[in-house]
Amino acid sequence: MPAYRVDPARSTVTAVLRSGTERRLDATIRGRLLVDDDDTAISGTLQVAVSDADTAARGLELDVSTTAPELDRDPEGHLVLRGAASRPAGSFGIAAPPLLNPTVVLRWRAVLVPDD
Numbered sequence: 196m197p198a199y200r201v202d203p204a205r206s207t208v209t210a211v212l213r214s215g216t217e218r219r220l221d222a223t224i225r226g227r228l229l230v231d232d233d234d235t236a237i238s239g240t241l242q243v244a245v246s247d248a249d250t251a252a253r254g255l256e257l258d259v260s261t262t263a264p265e266l267d268r269d270p271e272g273h274l275v276l277r278g279a280a281s282r283p284a285g286s287f288g289i290a291a292p293p294l295l296n297p298t299v300v301l302r303w304r305a306v307l308v309p310d311d
Contacts, residue, residue, distance in 0.1 A: 196229040196230060196231050196232070196236075196238075197229070197230055197232070197309065198227060198228070198229055198309070198310040199227070199228050199229075199230055199274060199307035199308060199309060199310055200225075200226065200227050200228070200307070200308060200310040201224055201225050201226045201227075201228075201241065201276075201305045201306070201307060202305075202306045202307070202308045203223060203224065203225055205273075205306040206224055206303065206304060206305040206306050207303065207304050208222045208223065208224040208243060208301060208302070208303040208304075208305075209222065209301070209302050209303070210222035210243075210245045210299055210300070210301050211299070211300045212247070212284055212289060212291065212297060212298075212299055213297070213298045213299075213300055214284065214291040214292065214295040214296070214297035214298070215292075215295040218247070220245050220246065220247045220289075220299065221245070221246045221247065221252070222243060222244065222245045222246075222301065223243070223244045223252070224241055224242070224243050224303050224305055225241070225242045226239060226240055226241035226242055226259070226305070227239055227240070227310055228240075228241075228259060228276070228307065230266065230274065230307070234266045234268070234274060235266070237259055237260075237264050237266055237276065238259065238260060239259050240256045240257060240258055240259065241256070241257045241259055241262075241278075241303075241305070242254050242255070242256055242257075243255055243257060243301055243303075245287040245289070245299055245301075246287075247289065249289075249290075250287070250288050250289050250290075251288075253287045253288040255282060255286050255287060257280055257282075257301075259276075259278070261280070262278040262279060262280045263278060263279065264276055264277070264278045265277040265278065269306070273306050273307070273308070274306070274307040275304060275305065275306055275307070276303070276304075276305040276307055277302075277303065277304050277305075278302075278303055278305075279300070279301060279302045279303075280300075280301045281298050281299065281300050281301070282298070282299050282301070283297065283298060283299075284297035284298060284299050285297070286299070287299055
């Protein structure tokens with residue numbers, strides 16, 4: 196299976212903290228993935244770092260198979276991975292009242308380029 200990496204310059208990720216109210220966070224995404232020849236199966240991990248005004252960036256690895264991944268080709272022919280995941284805010288070092296079940300919701304559109 197060919198190897199690809201996330202091109203952070205052409206990829207976007209949104210992170211929203213849900214804990215009674217919603218607050219948008221800063222986020223970055225990286226990763227190295229294996230994709231089969233017909234673009235239907237994918238494996239590997241994504242590294243997502245999230246921060247806000249009160250917390251320095253803290254990363255987390257996500258197994259792409261747990262994120263309901265969608266592979267597609269954009270009009271220029273680049274392989275694009277779309278996905279979403281939710282993780283406890285504490286996973287990113289973000290403190291919030293525990294009774295509100297603070298969660299970080301992630302959504303991404305990652306452009307994949309061959310990993311030479």
